[in-house]
Amino acid sequence: xxxxxxxxxxxxxxxLLVKESIVRRNIARMLNKVxxxxxxxxxxxxxxxxxxxxxxxxxxxxxxTVSSVEMADYFANDGWNDITIAVPLNILQLDRVVALxxxxxxxxxxxxxxxxxxxxxxLNGSEQINIWLEIDAGYGRTGFKWDCITEISACLxxxxxxxxxxxxxxxxxxxxxxxxxxxAQDILALHAQTMIRLTAVKNExxxxxxxxxxxxxxxxxxxxxxxxxxxxxxxxxxxxxxDLTQEQIGSCTQADIAVxxxxxxxxxxxxxxxxxxxxxxxxxxxxVMDTGSEKVYGYLVTSSSDGxxxxxxxxxxxxxxxxxxxxxxxxxxxxxxxxxxxxxIQPIHACLAADLLRSHTRVV
Amino acid sequence: xxxxxxxxxxxxxxxLLVKESIVRRNIARMLNKVxxxxxxxxxxxxxxxxxxxxxxxxxxxxxxTVSSVEMADYFANDGWNDITIAVPLNILQLDRVVALxxxxxxxxxxxxxxxxxxxxxxLNGSEQINIWLEIDAGYGRTGFKWDCITEISACLxxxxxxxxxxxxxxxxxxxxxxxxxxxAQDILALHAQTMIRLTAVKNExxxxxxxxxxxxxxxxxxxxxxxxxxxxxxxxxxxxxxDLTQEQIGSCTQADIAVxxxxxxxxxxxxxxxxxxxxxxxxxxxxVMDTGSEKVYGYLVTSSSDGxxxxxxxxxxxxxxxxxxxxxxxxxxxxxxxxxxxxxIQPIHACLAADLLRSHTRVV
Numbered sequence: 001x002x003x004x005x006x007x008x009x010x011x012x013x014x015x016l017l018v019k020e021s022i023v024r025r026n027i028a029r030m031l032n033k034v035x036x037x038x039x040x041x042x043x044x045x046x047x048x049x050x051x052x053x054x055x056x057x058x059x060x061x062x063x064x065t066v067s068s069v070e071m072a073d074y075f076a077n078d079g080w081n082d083i084t085i086a087v088p089l090n091i092l093q094l095d096r097v098v099a100l101x102x103x104x105x106x107x108x109x110x111x112x113x114x115x116x117x118x119x120x121x122x123l124n125g126s127e128q129i130n131i132w133l134e135i136d137a138g139y140g141r142t143g144f145k146w147d148c149i150t151e152i153s154a155c156l157x158x159x160x161x162x163x164x165x166x167x168x169x170x171x172x173x174x175x176x177x178x179x180x181x182x183x184a185q186d187i188l189a190l191h192a193q194t195m196i197r198l199t200a201v202k203n204e205x206x207x208x209x210x211x212x213x214x215x216x217x218x219x220x221x222x223x224x225x226x227x228x229x230x231x232x233x234x235x236x237x238x239x240x241x242x243d244l245t246q247e248q249i250g251s252c253t254q255a256d257i258a259v260x261x262x263x264x265x266x267x268x269x270x271x272x273x274x275x276x277x278x279x280x281x282x283x284x285x286x287x288v289m290d291t292g293s294e295k296v297y298g299y300l301v302t303s304s305s306d307g308x309x310x311x312x313x314x315x316x317x318x319x320x321x322x323x324x325x326x327x328x329x330x331x332x333x334x335x336x337x338x339x340x341x342x343x344x345i346q347p348i349h350a351c352l353a354a355d356l357l358r359s360h361t362r363v364v
Numbered sequence: 365x366x367x368x369x370x371x372x373x374x375x376x377x378x379x380l381l382v383k384e385s386i387v388r389r390n391i392a393r394m395l396n397k398v399x400x401x402x403x404x405x406x407x408x409x410x411x412x413x414x415x416x417x418x419x420x421x422x423x424x425x426x427x428x429t430v431s432s433v434e435m436a437d438y439f440a441n442d443g444w445n446d447i448t449i450a451v452p453l454n455i456l457q458l459d460r461v462v463a464l465x466x467x468x469x470x471x472x473x474x475x476x477x478x479x480x481x482x483x484x485x486x487l488n489g490s491e492q493i494n495i496w497l498e499i500d501a502g503y504g505r506t507g508f509k510w511d512c513i514t515e516i517s518a519c520l521x522x523x524x525x526x527x528x529x530x531x532x533x534x535x536x537x538x539x540x541x542x543x544x545x546x547x548a549q550d551i552l553a554l555h556a557q558t559m560i561r562l563t564a565v566k567n568e569x570x571x572x573x574x575x576x577x578x579x580x581x582x583x584x585x586x587x588x589x590x591x592x593x594x595x596x597x598x599x600x601x602x603x604x605x606x607d608l609t610q611e612q613i614g615s616c617t618q619a620d621i622a623v624x625x626x627x628x629x630x631x632x633x634x635x636x637x638x639x640x641x642x643x644x645x646x647x648x649x650x651x652v653m654d655t656g657s658e659k660v661y662g663y664l665v666t667s668s669s670d671g672x673x674x675x676x677x678x679x680x681x682x683x684x685x686x687x688x689x690x691x692x693x694x695x696x697x698x699x700x701x702x703x704x705x706x707x708x709i710q711p712i713h714a715c716l717a718a719d720l721l722r723s724h725t726r727v728v
Contacts, residue, residue, distance in 0.1 A: 012456040013434070045686055067687040068642070070377070087688055088630040090642045091704040092376040111631055115703050141683070141690060142631045142640050176685065266452040267475055267506045276506050278432070278454045282719050286650040319505070321540065322409055322715055323431040324451055326505060339479050340455040351686055355646050356720075 011342060014283040015262045016357040017364050018241070019307055022258035023052060026240050027059055030222065038228050041065050041084060043217070043237025046351045050078050051363050052240065065107075065217075065235040069093045069100075076104050083107065086172070086217065086235060088134060088142050091118040101127040109134040109172060111143045113155045120158065125165035132172035132215060137197040138190075139176045146197040149204045156205055170212030170232070171198055178220035184250055187224040194221070195230050223251040243350035244289060244299060254310050260301050260344040261353060263325065270334050277343060280323040284345070285352035294318060297325065298345035303364075308346065317345050375706060378647040379626045380721040381728050382605070383671055386622035387416060390604050391423055394586065402592050405429050405448060407581070407601025410715045414442050415727050416604065429471075429581075429599040433457045433464075440468050447471065450538070450581065450599060452498060452506050455482040465491040473498040473536060475507045477519045484522065489529035496536035496579060501561040502554075503540045510561040513568045520569055534576030534596070535562055542584035548614055551588040558585070559594050587615040607714035608653060608663060618674050624665050624708040625717060627689065634698050641707060644687040648709070649716035658682060661689065662709040667728075672710065681709050 027042075034040050042056060043065040053064075053075065063082040066072050069090065072083050084107030089097065100106050106127075110116045111134040123129065133152060136143030144152045159168055175194050181187050198214050205212060215233035216222070222236035223246070241259045242252040263279030288295045300315035301308035312330060319326035327345070329337065337343075347353035354361065391406075398404050406420060407429040417428075417439065427446040430436050433454065436447050448471030453461065464470050470491075474480045475498040487493065497516060500507030508516045523532055539558050545551050562578050569576060577596035580586070586600035587610070605623045606616040627643030652659045664679035665672035676694065683690035691709070693701065701707075711717035718725065 010456070012454070012460075013432075068377075087642070088640065088703075090376070090628050090630050092374070092628045096376075112703065114632070115630075118704070140636070141685070141688065145635075264454050264456045266454050266479075268478070271509075272504070276452065278451070281649065281651070281716055285645065286652070286716070287645070288650070321505065322719070324505065339452075339476065340482070352645055352650070355686070 011262050011362075012264065014279040014357065014360065016354055016361040017260055017262050017303070017344070018052070018361060019258050020055070020363050022256065022307055023055060023240055023363075024059070026242065026256060026258060027056060030236065030239055031059060034234060035228055038231055039063060039233040041215070041233055041235045042240065043067070043086065043235050044075060045071060046237040046240055047354055048074070048358055049354075049361065053078060053080070065237065069096050072097075072100060072106065076100055081105060084130070084132070084235070085109070086174070088112075089115050089119060091115060094118060094122055098122055098127055098129075101129045104128065105130060107132055107169065109142075110155065110159075111136075113151070113158060116155050116158055120162045123163055123166060125163045127166070129166055131159060131166060131168045132170065133168070133212075135171045135173045135198060135201055137173045137175060137194045139174060141174070141176060143173060146201055149201065152201060153205055168212070170214055171201055172215040172217070173198060174217040175221055176218060178218050179245070179249060181220065182249060184224050187220050187250070191221045191225050199230055219246060220249050220251045238351055241350040241354065244346055244348050245287075248289065254346075255307060257308065257346050257350070259350050259354065260303070260308055260346045261298070261357065262342045262344055265337060265339050265341045265343060266324070268334065268337055268339060273329055273331050273334050275327050275329060275334070275337055275343070277325045277327055278323065279325045279345070281320040282322055283353070283356055284317070284320060284325065284347055285349060285356055286320060287347070287349035287352050289348050296348070298347050300327070300329070301344050301346055303344055308344065375626050375726075376628065378643040378721065378724065380718055380725040381624055381626050381667070381708070382416070382725060383622050384419070384727050386620065386671055387419060387604055387727075388423070390606065390620060390622060391420060394600065394603055395423060398598060399592055402595055403427060403597040405579070405597055405599045406604065407431070407450065407599050408439060409435060410601040410604055411718055412438070412722055413718075413725065417442060417444070429601065433460050436461075436464060436470065440464055445469060448494075448496070448599070449473070450536070452476075453479050453483060455479060458482060458486055462486055462491055462493075465493045468492065469494060471496055471533065473506075474519065474523075475500075477515070477522060480519050480522055484526045487527055487530060489527045491530070493530055495523060495530060495532045496534065497532070497576075499535045499537045499562060499565055501537045501539060501558045503538060505538070505540060507537060510565055513565065516565060517569055532576070534578055535565055536579040536581070537562060538581040539585055540582060542582045543609070543613060545584065546613060548588050551584050551614070555585045555589050563594055583610060584613050584615045602715055605714040605718065608710055608712050609651075612653065618710075619671060621672065621710050621714075623714050623718065624667070624672055624710045625662070625721065626706045626708055629701060629703050629705045629707060630688070632698065632701050632703060637693055637695050637698050639691050639693060639698070639701055639707070641689045641691060642687065643689045643709070645684040646686055647717070647720055648681070648684060648689065648711055649713060649720055650684060651711070651713035651716050653712050660712070662711050664691070664693070665708050665710055667708055672708065
């Protein structure tokens with residue numbers, strides 16, 4: 001993982017720049033819209049950063065989400081003591097999860113009786129483990145299918161019978177299919193469908209002495225919904241940085257995107273209105289936006305005191321080799337660019353660029 | 365970078381497995397086809413590995429290529445003393461390049477008078493710097509355009525006049541457009557065109573006392589050509605591992621692919637013939653193969669004593685989240701798969717997967 005510093009050395013290589021003012025604004029906006037009665041458990045896979053974590057902490061956040069056991073260990077070492085690992089439990093890392101649950105509160109996801117059996121075998125009931133039953137409310141990746149009540153109930157019963165001391169929190173879902181949508185109306189409709197399905201499961205499995213909580217996750221839904229009815233916890237992650245994908249979905253405006261990759265120009269080719277940068281697939285990732293006519297890996301911005309100022313979209317990253325990128329620039333701009341200049345490019349998917357550049361990130 | 369070990373711990377997370385026997389065979393095949401008169405300077409960006417480097421060294425290789433100053437430093441620390449950094453010189457790292465050239469022989473690429481001027485300013489003529497003029501023979505990424513002789517000559521003259529002690533090796537090209545081709549015939553035709561263009565430049569700039577060397581680079585061409593006429597040096601990299609892209613191009617067969625990613629199954633979904641693995645975009649990269657009907661991120665293999673055995677191509681990695689992947693498997697296979705099983709997936713682009721998994725690689 002990484003420790004980010006306010007480095008005063010000049011930037012000589014691809015570096016993720018994070019505007020702290022935008023990060024704070026994005027967190028504050030989400031905190032403001034979430035009612036106090038709802039638990040805010042942001043996903044830390046987006047930044048994987050001690051520094052960004054510290055900003056969250058100062059703003060009152062004390063519960064987090066991660067997407068691997070490795071990340072859970074990293075943030076536990078960083079002082080976080082209530083962490084949900086929001087992917088189905090990897091039984092090959094069960095020992096490590098149980099070890100972690102000796103010292104902090106660990107949320108885990110179960111989406112099959114088979115995985116539950118492996119877990120129940122190893123637990124003695126004293127661990128600080130909180131189980132979420134992951135529900136597939138339509139995304140089709142992981143989770144019990146929302147309409148397979150028999151299966152969900154059987155798994156729940158197995159857990160509660162075998163280890164009545166182990167806490168089953170409730171139902172957790174990630175509506176990742178929201179990433180395919182492009183309007184607030186569609187996102188709201190998807191969210192309504194998700195809530196109907198989760199509520200149906202909840203009603204079926206509730207008991208007089210136990211009522212499952214409901215946890216939802218994705219940045220498009222959490223950025224768009226106005227009502228949090230029926231929800232007990234949200235786990236958005238990407239919103240802290242946002243990116244061009246979220247802007248395309250409609251979760252944010254470009255002004256909300258906190259990050260850009262600074263990259264040195266290593267070649268200027270005026271005859272084809274292109275510059276080549278030190279900055280390639282191993283820095284941006286190959287996450288691509290298909291505009292219909294071409295593939296784009298990022299759009300250019302300039303840095304200003306209060307954020308990033310977009311250049312016309314004709315200024316764009318169009319090709320990525322392993323370590324180099326090819327950038328189309330406007331003909332009036334090309335003559336002002338020189339080798340050794342830094343240019344700033346916002347990524348298509350901030351989480352992947354941040355992961356790749358986690359040792360080369362600066363909060364500015 | 366990484367140190368790879370013959371680890372006997374069980375694999376619990378996404379891990380790149382490298383079959384050493386295939387690596388040795390791939391290197392031996394390339395060594396055998398290259399005449400002794402031609403310098404073999406393999407590109408180490410593919411593996412970025414001390415262990416694979418050591419295999420090369422034992423097989424007689426002592427000159428290497430890298431694609432960043434960081435990689436040059438890594439391999440210089442690992443005892444390599446003749447390294448070409450095969451991207452246009454990043455003038456923001458010029459100090460570091462010159463520092464390296466105090467202790468080892470460093471090849472650098474120049475593709476503009478502007479970059480050459482920055483370099484000449486800092487050199488005193490005593491450095492072990494070997495300059496290559498990068499030529500764009502048609503790829504259109506970096507390099508002097510092959511038909512801009514005036515520009516090439518002017519740059520060459522500037523270097524040789526200012527620092528007659530600094531060695532100008534000659535002309536270097538990377539025919540990356542070979543990656544778009546799908547037949548040996550097309551690759552040979554492209555190579556012929558490249559050689560005609562490089563030879564034209566060579567003839568124009570040669571002098572009675574100096575004749576430029578010619579260095580070519582790409583794995584498809586180096587794997588396919590039979591004649592090395594006119595070539596002084598080759599710099600292929602990917603061939604040491606190969607991958608599904610190279611197989612599609614025709615540079616290799618699937619039996620030549622040395623690597624696969626081992627990934628634990630975390631969910632089995634028989635109703636849709638899918639399993640979900642711990643293994644996502646941050647392990648495989650989002651390099652994709654478009655089959656026309658869908659996007660594929662890798663194909664499944666099983667491990668055998670002498671290599672990897674392909675499963676039918678209907679067993680494939682079709683979706684990647686940050687940390688998870690969705691794998692389609694045949695209906696007759698799904699019932700034999702369990703959570704906690706490892707499956708093996710060959711990547712679309714070995715260099716990117718190897719970069720992402722460089723701390724989690726095993727030579728087996």
